[in-house]
Amino acid sequence: MFNGIIYNQGIIKGLKKNPRYISGSLVLEIISNIKLKKSDIGESVSCDGVCLTLIGIGKKSFFFYLSKETIKRSNFKKAKIGKSINIEKSLNHGQKISGHYVQGHVDTTSKIKNIKIVQRSWTIDFEIKKLFKKYIVEKGSISINGVSLTISKLTKKGFQVTVIPHTLKLTNLIKLKKGDLVNIEFDIFSKYLLNITS
Secondary structure, three states: OEOOOOOEEEEEEEEEOOOOOOOOOEEEEEEEOOOOOHHHOOOEEEEOOEEEEEEEEOOOEEEEEEOHHHHHHOHHHHOOOOOEEEEEEOOOOOOOOOOOOEOOOOOEEEEEEEEEEEOOEEEEEEEOOHHHHHHOOOOOEEEEOOEEEEEEEEOOOEEEEEEOHHHHHHOHHHHOOOOOEEEEEEOHHHHHHHHHHO
16 A cells, blocks of 8 residues: 655666566566665566566566566556656555555556646646546545646546645656657546445
8 A cells, every 4th residue: 555655766677578487577677776675576666556466576676477467457558668657665554644545556547738837836637548537626635656746626527636735845757848749547436435335
């Protein structure tokens, strides 16, 4: 479990097939200044909002397992060497929750339709498939590339968020541009409530 508050980033150094794993899966190598140790191997880490298992630690990099299903559902299918990645360690019991509960179970991807800069803050329009619109509500929470954000407005084809300068400074959202694909995780409570009442 994560809370979508990002303090660390990393850079993709490698994406390789590994014969030890299922066909179609990959091993992701990330260079980062985040503090992870040997005893953390096997634990979950949020990489651009995707809950990945730490499988190895190198001299200056970390290795994660990317399953075929994860690649299919996330923007890792478009990942390239050198891409910036938001990284968050899983929460410890009793830790302060500043964002919202994020599982790292990405629901889908979304394409950026427009970015408008107003007094250093960014207003970003996202497009999503019609079947997912039931999960979004104005002023509700959403995870975008692992960042906990608030939906500021619903639009005809998706939704809009406003990202403040502090969040832009700490995350890879500052590198986004029109047409980019981002990872989306809808609020867990909206998904469970809809499932119960439907």
